[in-house]
Amino acid sequence: MKPMNGSKPAARELIDRIMASERLQGSSHFSERVYASEPILTTGRQMANYLPDRYREMKAISRWETNSNGSGRWLSEAELFYRQGTFMADFEDDCPYPGTFNSYFPTYNAMSDRQLRGYFTWRAAVRQGDVQESCLSFAYVYLYELICGIGVTDPMDGFQKLESFWQAYRTFSPKIDRYARTWLQDYVVYHGLSPQLLEPYKTLSFDRSLVALTRAEELACARLTNPQRGRRKKGASALPLPGDPVAEQRLFDALDALSTYHLAGSRLYKSKPEALRHVCCAVFVRMSEYYHKQRKYSLTESLFGGQFELAYTMFGSAVFFEPEHHPDANYELDEIHRYHCRNGAWSCERYQGNRSRNAKLGQAMRAADRILREGLGFDRPLKEQGKLPKYLQGLIEEEVAAWLAWSAAHAPVRVEIDLSQLTDIRRAAASTRESLLIDEEREGTGALLDAADGDTRDGENDDATYVDRAAPEPLPMAAAAASPVEPISPPAATAAAGHTHQTAGLGPSESGYLRALLEKDQAGAAKIAKEKHGSEDMLVDAINEALFDLIGDTAIEYGPDGPELIEDYREDVEGFLNHE
Numbered sequence: 001m002k003p004m005n006g007s008k009p010a011a012r013e014l015i016d017r018i019m020a021s022e023r024l025q026g027s028s029h030f031s032e033r034v035y036a037s038e039p040i041l042t043t044g045r046q047m048a049n050y051l052p053d054r055y056r057e058m059k060a061i062s063r064w065e066t067n068s069n070g071s072g073r074w075l076s077e078a079e080l081f082y083r084q085g086t087f088m089a090d091f092e093d094d095c096p097y098p099g100t101f102n103s104y105f106p107t108y109n110a111m112s113d114r115q116l117r118g119y120f121t122w123r124a125a126v127r128q129g130d131v132q133e134s135c136l137s138f139a140y141v142y143l144y145e146l147i148c149g150i151g152v153t154d155p156m157d158g159f160q161k162l163e164s165f166w167q168a169y170r171t172f173s174p175k176i177d178r179y180a181r182t183w184l185q186d187y188v189v190y191h192g193l194s195p196q197l198l199e200p201y202k203t204l205s206f207d208r209s210l211v212a213l214t215r216a217e218e219l220a221c222a223r224l225t226n227p228q229r230g231r232r233k234k235g236a237s238a239l240p241l242p243g244d245p246v247a248e249q250r251l252f253d254a255l256d257a258l259s260t261y262h263l264a265g266s267r268l269y270k271s272k273p274e275a276l277r278h279v280c281c282a283v284f285v286r287m288s289e290y291y292h293k294q295r296k297y298s299l300t301e302s303l304f305g306g307q308f309e310l311a312y313t314m315f316g317s318a319v320f321f322e323p324e325h326h327p328d329a330n331y332e333l334d335e336i337h338r339y340h341c342r343n344g345a346w347s348c349e350r351y352q353g354n355r356s357r358n359a360k361l362g363q364a365m366r367a368a369d370r371i372l373r374e375g376l377g378f379d380r381p382l383k384e385q386g387k388l389p390k391y392l393q394g395l396i397e398e399e400v401a402a403w404l405a406w407s408a409a410h411a412p413v414r415v416e417i418d419l420s421q422l423t424d425i426r427r428a429a430a431s432t433r434e435s436l437l438i439d440e441e442r443e444g445t446g447a448l449l450d451a452a453d454g455d456t457r458d459g460e461n462d463d464a465t466y467v468d469r470a471a472p473e474p475l476p477m478a479a480a481a482a483s484p485v486e487p488i489s490p491p492a493a494t495a496a497a498g499h500t501h502q503t504a505g506l507g508p509s510e511s512g513y514l515r516a517l518l519e520k521d522q523a524g525a526a527k528i529a530k531e532k533h534g535s536e537d538m539l540v541d542a543i544n545e546a547l548f549d550l551i552g553d554t555a556i557e558y559g560p561d562g563p564e565l566i567e568d569y570r571e572d573v574e575g576f577l578n579h580e
Contacts, residue, residue: 051113054091058084058108078321081107085150092124093117097134105319106137107144127151131165133172139165140179144319147183155191162187174534179317186314189331189339198333205257207334210351212254214300214336216281217288221298224289237402238285242410243278252277255284258304260362260558262544266369267380267552275407276372279399283368286395294391303361305353307336312348357537359558363388366554368396375400380552383568509533510543514573517556517565526562536563550576 061083066072075083085108097118103110111119122134123142142165145151152158166180181201188197198204220238232238239248256263263269269276284299291299297306314320325344332338338349363386370382388396506514509532516525529536540556540563547555551572556563565573 051117052093054088055113055116058087061087076321077105077107077109078319080109081144081319082148082150082321082323084108085145085148088120089150091120093120094124096121101135101137103137106141107319108141126165131168133169136173136175139169139173139176140318143180143183147187147315147318147320155187155193158191159184159187159193159197170534174530174532177534183315183318185333186316189333190314190326192329192331195333203337204334206355207337207350209254209257210300210304211334211336212250213258213284216251216254216284217298217300220285220288221292224292235398235402235405237278237399237406238282238289239278241278241402241406243274243281245274245277248277248281251281251284255280255361255365258358258361259365260357260359261366261369262541262554263365263369265545265548265554267548268369268373268376268378271378272376275376275403276369279372279396279403280365280368282399282402283364283396286399287364287392290391290395300351301353303354303358304351307349307351309340309347309349310352312339312346314346357558359560362558364392364396366557367392368399371396372400372403375404382553385557385566385568506543506546510539510546511577513539514543514565514577517563518570518574518577520564522562522564547573547576 061080063075063080064072065075088108095114095117097114099114099118101111101115101118108116108119118134119138119141122132122138125132126142143162146158146162146165149158152161162180162184166176166184170176170180185198185201185203187193188195195204252263263276263280266276288299291297291302295302301307326341326346328343329341330338331340336350340347340349366382366385367388370384372378373381509528513525513528516522516528526536529539533539540558544554544556551569553569554566555569555573556565558564
């Protein structure tokens with residue numbers, strides 16, 4: 001059909017003119033009828049029983065392939081999808097589908113004629129940058145196409161299209177994260193793209209934190225087996241004091257990222273970061289030593305599994321077909337995460353265990369925070385949760401005692417100067433000097449004695465000048481920074497807490513998540529997290545941050561069955577939600 005005015009086809013433009021007619025809109029045939037989502041007037045291509053020839057040609061691609069010798073073979077579902085998708089790679093339609101399409105492994109072969117037309121209409125809009133919510137199965141089919149290279153000019157173009165579509169569609173359905181995140185990473189590995197493309201995502205940051213833990217553990221065990229090291233002195237810390245702030249911060253950040261207890265959000269860390277940082281790092285070193293001597297596996301292996309190589313399926317759970325085997329390859333995502341391809345078969349070498357925050361590590365870090373608060377007499381103590389293993393209780397107490405002893409021995413000296421005594425000191429010094437002068441030198445000392453008696457120079461009081469001369473040298477910056485800070489008075493603390501209660505707000509989904517935890521409805525809470533945020537870990541961290549100034553502690557921790565509200569703070573949270 002030829003276009004009119006260089007734009008729309010004639011049929012479409014005619015329909016638009018009819019629908020825009022005021023005379024027709026005023027007709028009783030239109031005004032007395034209620035119309036659904038189907039258009040009142042349609043082109044022939046939009047009619048439900050119309051199927052363009054291109055679809056018939058696609059369906060003619062048989063699953064049975066006959067060879068030249070008369071034998072044949074059945075194509076797999078993935079290969080049939082690849083051949084049909086390649087045939088329809090540049091096709092567009094104009095027949096929206098208002099219904100639903102659900103399939104466990106959706107393909108063109110699983111769609112009805114109307115669903116096929118609806119998909120290719122929706123895909124045409126997506127390719128123009130207009131991503132609209134539709135059937136989730138449509139979204140997966142589009143991802144399968146990109147993974148198979150359908151509609152892609154080169155691997156980098158495919159990565160960008162995968163990433164942009166995933167980020168756009170997850171606002172409609174966060175469920176897509178479950179597979180799209182893994183497929184995006186597989187796409188980078190399969191095509192040998194730069195690992196830096198995955199920088200914004202969890203895999204690289206998780207691996208870096210794991211590397212920091214393993215290095216700290218290796219150093220601890222190396223010192224333990226070094227005969228020149230000797231036994232640690234009684235009362236000494238497992239790490240040198242004063243500590244290395246850079247090395248300790250790197251390990252502390254890793255502990256914060258990999259444990260269920262949010263160390264960086266601790267009120268003690270905000271008040272005394274050096275203390276909590278050193279104690280937590282030293283506790284991890286001591287735990288590493290204990291596991292090295294007493295357990296079969298190292299601490300990191302016990303928490304996150306061992307590092308070994310296993311067979312790996314590229315684009316698992318996706319409809320994926322490769323017309324030719326991938327050439328042999330070695331790909332290093334990072335120093336503890338590698339992929340290998342041999343004769344078309346892939347394997348993955350990494351820590352093959354828990355890939356999320358660890359509750360056992362979180363228990364140890366929270367206990368270190370709690371016991372250190374007790375030793376410092378901190379005004380916001382933590383309540384004990386469950387009984388710690390005896391060895392863990394002992395080594396935490398030893399590290400806290402070592403830090404307190406070192407801090408006391410290196411506490412800054414407070415120097416107080418009574419400025420009221422400066423006048424007498426100046427007068428005595430001037431008299432002493434005058435008595436030591438000969439007659440010729442005494443003629444010029446009158447001004448000095450007058451100044452000692454309180455005379456002024458240039459119309460200003462000279463006390464400031466003499467204070468500067470008599471005062472001791474100023475303390476170095478490091479000493480000044482280390483000087484004790486006056487604690488906030490109870491009224492000020494109460495006012496600050498009240499201000500926090502007034503300003504610490506939660507969104508509807510966060511409040512709903514908390515209420516579900518209050519009712520111990522973990523399934524309901526998980527559903528809210530997936531529907532509204534996509535990542536339950538991120539939602540838990542956001543709520544803990546928002547409530548921290550209210551209760552001074554982490555409100556939600558990970559238990560055996562997932563996130564759960566700490567019982568000690570149940571009343572605080574209920575009160576906050578009821579007065580929100």
